[in-house]
Amino acid sequence: MAASKHEAVHANSRSPNAVELWQSYVASKATSNEEEAFRVYVGALSRNATASPKDTSNALSPTSSIAFGDISCERLNEEVVMALEEHCQHLLQQLSTPSLQNGIEVDDNTLMYAENISRVLLFYGLWRDRRKGDRLLSTSLALCSSCHKLFHMVASEGALRHLLVAMCHLLGFMHHMLDPGHRWKHLFITDDSKDSPAHLSQEDIQEVPEELSQLFISVFKDPLLPPMCPMELSSMQMEMLHVIGAAATGTMHFAKVLVTPDVINQLLALLHPSRNSGCGPMQALALKVFIKVLHVLHCFMPKEEQVEVDTGVTLSKLFSVLPYGMSELKPEQQQSLPTYFLLFLNSISLLMDAPNSSTQLKELFAEVGCFEKLVESFKELKNVPISDLGTTLVCQLIRTLTVSLKGSLAIKASFRQHIKYSVLKTLMASFTPPTKEVLQELLNMALEVTESPESSSSLPVCNADALGLCLEWLLDLPHSLQLWLSSRVLDLCSYSVYNKQQCCGARLTSVAVQVLVRSQEAGGFAKEIEDNLLRLIEGLGTHSIMGTELKDILVSLQPVKCGENLELPTYYFKLQCILCALANKENGTQALYYFELRQPNSQISISGLNRWPKNNAFSFHCWVSLDRSCADADQRNMRRMLYSFYAGSMGFEAFFAKDLVLVVAVHSKKRGFQSITLQEPLTPQEWHAVCVTHSASKALWGAKNETAVYIDGIQKAFSTELRVPDLSADYKHCNIGFCQREADVSESHEAMVDGYVSFGPAISLFGRISSIFIFSEVLQLQAVQILHQNGPNNLSLFQPKYPDTEGLINKLVLFFHPKACKDNICVDLSPSHAVEGALEGTLVGEVYVTRDVQLVLSSLGGVEVFFPILEQAGSLPLKQRDICSINEVPRPTSNFEPWNDEHEAVTYFIRLMTSMLTNTPTNEQVFFVVKGPATIGALLQKVPPSLL
Numbered sequence: 001m002a003a004s005k006h007e008a009v010h011a012n013s014r015s016p017n018a019v020e021l022w023q024s025y026v027a028s029k030a031t032s033n034e035e036e037a038f039r040v041y042v043g044a045l046s047r048n049a050t051a052s053p054k055d056t057s058n059a060l061s062p063t064s065s066i067a068f069g070d071i072s073c074e075r076l077n078e079e080v081v082m083a084l085e086e087h088c089q090h091l092l093q094q095l096s097t098p099s100l101q102n103g104i105e106v107d108d109n110t111l112m113y114a115e116n117i118s119r120v121l122l123f124y125g126l127w128r129d130r131r132k133g134d135r136l137l138s139t140s141l142a143l144c145s146s147c148h149k150l151f152h153m154v155a156s157e158g159a160l161r162h163l164l165v166a167m168c169h170l171l172g173f174m175h176h177m178l179d180p181g182h183r184w185k186h187l188f189i190t191d192d193s194k195d196s197p198a199h200l201s202q203e204d205i206q207e208v209p210e211e212l213s214q215l216f217i218s219v220f221k222d223p224l225l226p227p228m229c230p231m232e233l234s235s236m237q238m239e240m241l242h243v244i245g246a247a248a249t250g251t252m253h254f255a256k257v258l259v260t261p262d263v264i265n266q267l268l269a270l271l272h273p274s275r276n277s278g279c280g281p282m283q284a285l286a287l288k289v290f291i292k293v294l295h296v297l298h299c300f301m302p303k304e305e306q307v308e309v310d311t312g313v314t315l316s317k318l319f320s321v322l323p324y325g326m327s328e329l330k331p332e333q334q335q336s337l338p339t340y341f342l343l344f345l346n347s348i349s350l351l352m353d354a355p356n357s358s359t360q361l362k363e364l365f366a367e368v369g370c371f372e373k374l375v376e377s378f379k380e381l382k383n384v385p386i387s388d389l390g391t392t393l394v395c396q397l398i399r400t401l402t403v404s405l406k407g408s409l410a411i412k413a414s415f416r417q418h419i420k421y422s423v424l425k426t427l428m429a430s431f432t433p434p435t436k437e438v439l440q441e442l443l444n445m446a447l448e449v450t451e452s453p454e455s456s457s458s459l460p461v462c463n464a465d466a467l468g469l470c471l472e473w474l475l476d477l478p479h480s481l482q483l484w485l486s487s488r489v490l491d492l493c494s495y496s497v498y499n500k501q502q503c504c505g506a507r508l509t510s511v512a513v514q515v516l517v518r519s520q521e522a523g524g525f526a527k528e529i530e531d532n533l534l535r536l537i538e539g540l541g542t543h544s545i546m547g548t549e550l551k552d553i554l555v556s557l558q559p560v561k562c563g564e565n566l567e568l569p570t571y572y573f574k575l576q577c578i579l580c581a582l583a584n585k586e587n588g589t590q591a592l593y594y595f596e597l598r599q600p601n602s603q604i605s606i607s608g609l610n611r612w613p614k615n616n617a618f619s620f621h622c623w624v625s626l627d628r629s630c631a632d633a634d635q636r637n638m639r640r641m642l643y644s645f646y647a648g649s650m651g652f653e654a655f656f657a658k659d660l661v662l663v664v665a666v667h668s669k670k671r672g673f674q675s676i677t678l679q680e681p682l683t684p685q686e687w688h689a690v691c692v693t694h695s696a697s698k699a700l701w702g703a704k705n706e707t708a709v710y711i712d713g714i715q716k717a718f719s720t721e722l723r724v725p726d727l728s729a730d731y732k733h734c735n736i737g738f739c740q741r742e743a744d745v746s747e748s749h750e751a752m753v754d755g756y757v758s759f760g761p762a763i764s765l766f767g768r769i770s771s772i773f774i775f776s777e778v779l780q781l782q783a784v785q786i787l788h789q790n791g792p793n794n795l796s797l798f799q800p801k802y803p804d805t806e807g808l809i810n811k812l813v814l815f816f817h818p819k820a821c822k823d824n825i826c827v828d829l830s831p832s833h834a835v836e837g838a839l840e841g842t843l844v845g846e847v848y849v850t851r852d853v854q855l856v857l858s859s860l861g862g863v864e865v866f867f868p869i870l871e872q873a874g875s876l877p878l879k880q881r882d883i884c885s886i887n888e889v890p891r892p893t894s895n896f897e898p899w900n901d902e903h904e905a906v907t908y909f910i911r912l913m914t915s916m917l918t919n920t921p922t923n924e925q926v927f928f929v930v931k932g933p934a935t936i937g938a939l940l941q942k943v944p945p946s947l948l
Contacts, residue, residue, distance in 0.1 A: 081136070084121065088139045091117060095146040111154075111162035114147065118169035122176075137177050144170040145215050157228045164232035171239040174212075179246035213258055216244055217266050238285060245289045248296055259297050261308050264317070267293070271321045280336075284343055290318065291347045295354050298361050311361070316368045322377035338386045338393060341378070345393075345400045348374075352403040353450070359408045366414040371404075375419055375427065382430050390432035397428070398441040399450055405463060406448045412463060421465050425472060434473045439485055442466045446492065458628070460598075461492055461499040464506035471511050471533075475518060479526055486532035493536055496627055497685050497768065498598060500543040501848050509540045509549040513556050516571055520560045520879065524570045534571060538578045542585050544850035547859040553579065554865055559876050567879040568872065576869065576908050582853040583915035589687050591623055591770035591792040592850050593818035595737075595843065598627065602764040602845040603641075603738030604772075604816065604826055616696040616727050618652065619775035621689070621784070622736075623792035626660055626767035628684045636760040639663075640767070642690065644739040647729035653739060654692055657759060660684060664692050664709055664717070671723045678709060678716050687770075688712055689788040693778045696724040706778070713788035715781065736772060736816075736841070737765040768848075774814040783808060795819060798831055814839055818847045854920045862926035863916050866909070867935060873905035874944040906940070906947045 028040070094110055121140060147163045147170070154160050175184075219240050247258055270286035298311045322344070352362060365371070378397065386393065401424075405412050432438060440452055446466035447459045461467065467489050474482055493503045503509075512533045519525045525533070541549070557575060559566040569575075597603065620643055639655035642662070646653075654664045660682045665675035682688050691710040705724045709717040733740045739762035771792040779787075786804045790797055795817055798809050815829040826841035857863065913936075917923050927933075940948070 084117075085136055085139060088117065088121075088136065088143060092139065092142055092146060095143070095150065108159060108162075111159055111166070114143070115162045115166040115169070118143070118166040118173070121173040122169040137174060140170045140173050140177075141211055141215065144174075145211060148215065148218060161229050161232050164229055164236045168232070168236045168239050171236065171243050174243050175239065175246045178243065179249055184242065184246040184249040210257065212243070212247065213260055213263050216240055217262055220266055220270065234282070238282065241282075241285045241289050245285075245292055248289070248292045259293055259301065259309055264290070264293065264309060264314055268317055268321055271318075283340070287343060287347050291351045294318065295351055298364075299354075299358070312364050312368050315364060315370065319370050319373040319377075322373060334384050337384050338381060338389045341381060341393060342389070342396055345396045349396075349400045349403050349450075352400075352406075359411075362404055362406075362408055362411050365404055366411050366418075371415055371419050374400075375423070378427060386431065391435055391437055394428045394432050394438050395441045398438070398445055402441075402445040402448060402450060402463075405445075407462075412465070416465060421469050422472075425469055429476075434476055434481075436481060436484070439470060439473070439477075439481070442470050443488060443492070446470075458495060459492075460496070461502045464502040464508060467492065467503065468506055468508055468511045471508070471515050474515055474529075475522060479529075482525065482529045483532075486529050486536075490532050490536050490539075494539045497543065497625060498596065498627065500540055501596070501850075504540050504544045504546075504850075507546070507549065509537055509545065510552045512536050512540075513549070513552045516569070517556045517560075520569050524879065530571055531574075534574055534578060537575075538581055541578065541582045541853065545582065545853050545856055546851060547856050550853060550856050551860060554860075557869060559872065560879060562879060566876055568876050570879050572878060573902075573905070573908055576912050579853065580912050580915040583918070585852075589791060590850075591625070591687055591768070591818075592852065593793070594623075594625070594768040594770040594848055594850075595818050595821075596768055596846040596848055597737040597765040598767070599845065600764055601738070603740075604736040604841040604843050604845075605738070605740070606734040606736070606814070606839055606841050616724075617694065617776060617778045618724070618727060619691065619693040619773075619777065619779045620652075620654070621691040621771075621773040621775070621779065621787055623687055623770045624682075624690050624765070624767060625687045625769075626656060626682055626684050626765070629659060638760045639739070639762045640765055641735070641737055641739045641762050642765060642769075643736050644733070644762075645731050645735075646733040646740075647725070647731045650725045650729065651731065651733075652694065652725065654690075655739075655759075655762065656682070656765075662690065662709065662711075663759070664707060664722075666694070666707075666722050666725055668723045668725045674722045676707060676709070676717050676719045676722065678711070680711075680716065682711070687792065689784075689792075691779060691784050691787070694722070694724045695778045696727065708778075710781075710784045713785040737769060737845070738762070770818055772814070772816040773812065775808065775811045776813050777811040779808075795829065798829070800831065816841055818849075821847050854916060854923060857916060858922055858926065862930065863913060863923055863932060864926075864930050864935070866912060866916070867939065869912070870906070870909045870936065870939045870943070873909065874902075874947045878902050903947060906943055 091110075091114060095114065118140075121136065144167050147167045150163055151160065154163065219237060244258060244263070267286050267290045271283060271290065294311070294314055297309060297314060352365070381393070401415075405415060428438065443466070444450065444452055446461055446463050447453075448462040449459070453459065470485055470489055474485060477485065493499055493508065516525075516530065516533055519530070524530065537553070553575060556569065557572060560569055595604065622642075624642065626640070637658050639653075639657065642654040642656065644653040645651045646667075650667055650669055652666055654662065657663050657677070661680075662678045662682065663675050665673060667673050689710075689712050693706075693708045693710075695706045704720040705722055707717075707719045707722045707724070708715060771794075773787070783805075787797075790804065796802060798805055798812055798815060800806075800809070809831055812830040816826045817829055820827040820829055821843060824843040826843055828839045828841075857865070917927060
């Protein structure tokens with residue numbers, strides 16, 4: 001009983017909902033003045049409409065949605081729209097009468113009515129379907145303009161407050177009408193969003209009046225604005241910025257109307273740090289709007305549409321607001337400058353990392369000198385107290401550079417040339433010591449990621465210069481960070497062949513050697529840290545080494561001064577061991593030149609193989625090195641293509657399936673898709689010789705189709721089940737490392753193969769390939785072994801009178817080698833094509849060159865450069881470490897661990913000389929020309945007997 005009484009009291013005390021208020025208005029307008037009745041209705045409804053433009057969850061009471069949101073009240077909603085439109089037009093006439101324009105002060109009741117009706121409009125915009133309120137958009141804009149024109153005609157603060165609040169509500173209504181999907185909150189949205197502009201129908205697009213941009217400019221530039229009601233004025237201006245942002249985000253049609261020089265210049269005026277007291281919410285919002293406008297200008301306005309505005313000029317203007325001198329700023333503005341820079345850097349990151357932002361925008365970023373402007377203005381912060389924001393500023397700067405440099409080799413080269421990473425290091429060091437947070441951001445920069453992944457060591461290195469920056473900072477770190485950083489850099493550089501290639505290209509070997517040399521002046525690194533750097537030198541040098549890098553290693557073996565004496569560096573003998581390891585690597589199976597095919601569309605496309613001889617056979621031979629398996633590719637069982645040759649839907653292909661297992665397949669018209677799968681996977685990161693042969697049946701003699709697969713000269717599979725397609729057809733779609741005719745054979749690949757394997761879509765090889773041969777005849781085992789034994793670096797393999805392959809010359813259809821590739825055109829090296837016309841391949845990928853230490857040695861004068869090592873034997877002591885080992889779990893014992901005995905100096909030297917001379921006729925010849933044996937004999941006579 002008590003509960004029922006409480007419910008009755010609650011029912012009597014509740015406010016009437018929107019339906020009841022409307023019904024009351026309809027009943028009262030029949031018995032009284034309609035305008036007066038509508039004013040009463042608007043006043044009552046506005047008292048309940050308490051929601052702010054940014055919060056749609058609390059608009060009115062839950063029952064209010066019945067009036068404006070329920071489908072059953074569609075007729076009522078249409079009546080509300082008609083009434084609002086009619087009375088808004090009447091109010092617009094009252095606010096625009098000549099008497100008001102001639103100086104007669106506006107009536108307070110009219111201002112109160114304007115505020116109430118604007119609040120109802122806002123309430124309606126929060127709850128209504130956008131298309132029902134589109135016709136009120138122009139009316140609300142006109143009302144807003146009229147209210148703004150009345151600012152100088154009101155004398156009281158209360159009247160001005162009514163106008164400002166009315167404008168704020170009207171702008172809020174426009175905000176929700178222009179951006180029904182509320183995308184402006186997130187600034188940028190992904191392309192697959194259902195609310196993206198591409199998914200809006202034509203009836204959703206509403207013309208944005210040009211008066212909107214004029215209103216925006218007048219709101220901020222009108223000198224007649226009185227200094228009263230600062231809070232309401234600021235709220236109105238903020239809402240005006242939200243309307244511009246919502247219009248730029250709602251649809252591209254809205255956005256293009258607003259991309260004008262006047263709007264851009266007004267936004268720039270708001271962004272300057274000398275405005276008001278520095279960085280505040282107004283500047284933050286204006287910067288967000290400017291970034292969106294710039295994004296629209298670049299991504300959705302073709303060059304021919306950029307008549308009055310230009311992306312490059314606009315981007316340059318954005319950086320012009322950065323201060324290049326502190327004299328123009330007041331003390332309070334200088335104090336807010338670090339916060340302003342954080343906001344600015346974050347906005348640039350959003351722009352560069354936004355959906356649809358192309359590489360051209362980043363290249364334009366570098367072209368107009370934005371990197372230089374950013375660094376120069378950042379230097380000015382050194383003269384400003386930054387409190388504890390130093391680390392935060394540096395981290396945000398690195399993140400901004402990361403997204404700006406991401407994905408473009410040209411931009412990285414431009415940054416390296418004009419800014420230099422050494423300048424960046426000095427700049428960062430002036431703000432903060434190298435903390436773990438800063439170093440992690442540099443590691444992320446090397447991987448081109450903005451957040452630290454859980455297993456970052458398995459990611460590709462995209463900016464190895466950032467790793468060099470980390471190594472250069474190593475000496476300034478405490479011992480625990482030195483160990484952490486050196487281990488992380490070593491793991492990243494050693495993870496894959498691609499990572500090694502990137503680090504070799506950035507000369508990280510020289511950086512690591514120079515860091516080791518400088519460490520001797522400070523007493524040397526702890527053993528674990530020094531060993532990490534030595535492993536890094538060994539890993540990169542085994543992959544490739546330049547003459548300058550070998551010279552740096554030789555210079556690092558010179559004695560170091562310790563007080564009044566000279567001593568050998570702590571790493572002296574270990575570095576000699578590394579040189580031996582570089583010389584003793586298996587050069588025969590390592591490709592010094594190779595094609596890198598790791599991008600989604602990487603491939604070598606051939607114009608067409610349409611000259612097959614009559615014997616109807618096919619053999620493919622190449623050297624290949626695969627990256628480790630990708631989890632996503634394995635899960636979907638994607639086909640990492642080795643080659644594909646198709647004439648329509650008929651042809652050959654070979655690919656690597658899950659766990660790097662090779663699959664050889666054919667597709668014929670009668671039998672469809674057939675394949676054989678190898679049982680043993682290939683070892684990732686290692687070079688393998690892969691050969692596939694096909695022979696078609698000869699019906700007259702009853703010979704069967706035969707398919708054979710060889711790995712490293714050993715037959716791994718043989719089958720007579722595969723029906724070889726007709727090789728006399730016109731093979732127009734021929735690709736190495738890719739499959740261009742995926743659509744023709746996709747249905748066949750959906751079928752079950754071998755009873756349990758279903759292959760997914762084709763992707764690039766994601767690895768390296770070198771020395772590609774195609775033959776018009778089946779290669780026998782002996783020929784396959786000859787190709788394997790000659791390795792991937794022999795370009796004269798098929799030259800006339802070469803004894804091993806003389807019988808294969810006339811059977812060679814095509815021969816591609818990375819060394820014969822220029823401007824992405826692969827030249828066919830097969831001798832027969834000198835007469836018949838060579839086939840050309842078009843490369844979509846990169847060509848890499850590696851260098852062997854034994855070959856590089858000749859550029860420095862030959863093995864005699866090592867003679868000073870023997871001269872120093874026994875004459876100088878080995879430097880003792882000033883730093884003890886760190887209490888951390890050490891890595892496994894390295895190959896150079898035993899090389900640390902001063903009494904074995906001569907033995908180490910002899911091993912080094914032997915390694916450099918073995919299997920290198922050029923070095924042996926130079927060794928005897930310079931009378932190396934006699935020189936070594938003379939030096940050995942000076943060595944203490946205890947070392948012999």
